[in-house]
Amino acid sequence: MSTDDKPATPPRTPDEVRLSAVQEELSVGVTTTETGAVRVxxxxxxxxHPVSMRLRSQEVDVRRVAVNRPVEERAEPRREGDTLVIPVYEYVPVVRMQLTLKEEVYxxxxxxxxxxxxxxLLNxxxxxxxxxxxxxxxWKPDADAG
Structure with missing residues (x-):
């Protein structure tokens, strides 16, 4: 055999100890574990609830009162207490023209x-x-949430 044909490892002797190199790897992960819960x-x-209120209503009474009296001139509507009096006129032919108060509307x-x-209903x-x-x-009430 030539020097180039030598085996790469020397022959073993009885006192020889063989060692192996070991490399440890650490893997870190996160695991989610439910330790409790909150619900809202x-x-x-x-x-x-009773709601008090005051209701108001109005009632209007209309009454016609015949007057049929001659007048010299027109008068404006007038108030008599809580009543509004509205005069209604008409011209009535007579021997001469005369303004006559025909009626009043109260x-x-x-x-x-x-x-x-x-x-x-209130919510x-x-x-x-x-x-x-x-x-x-x-499930228990959460004292910190109050």
């Missing part, structure tokens, strides 16, 4: 007030925050 619920409370306004109570909302320990624990 909205509760709507509906209550009927318009009376009366006002009434009435106290009534209506029931109105109010409340948030309920609950917390549980672990994945199957009991």
């Amino acid at each position: 619920r909205k509760v709507v409370h509906e209550e009927m 318009v009376t306004t009366r006002e009434q007030q009435q106290d009534v109570v209506h029931h109105v 109010s909302e409340e948030l309920v925050v609950e917390r549980r320990d672990g994945t199957s624990g009991e």
Whole structure:
């Protein structure tokens, strides 16, 4: 054999110790574990509340009063207390033309007030925050959320 044909490793002797080089690798990961939970619920409370209010109404009474009296000139509408008097004129042929008050229309306004109570539905909302320990624990009110 020539020097070029020598094996790459020397022959083993009985006192020879063989060592292996080992490299350890560390792998880091994250695992999500549920340790508890929080839930938020909205509760709507509906209550009927009485609402007091005053209703006002007006009633108008119209009454015609025949007058048939000659007058010299027209008069404007006038008030007599809570009544509006509106004169109505017409020309009536006579031997001479004469202005005659034919009638007056009396318009009376009366006002009434009435106290009534209506029931109105009002809504109010409340948030309920609950917390549980672990994945199957009991839901309990969260004291920190209040």
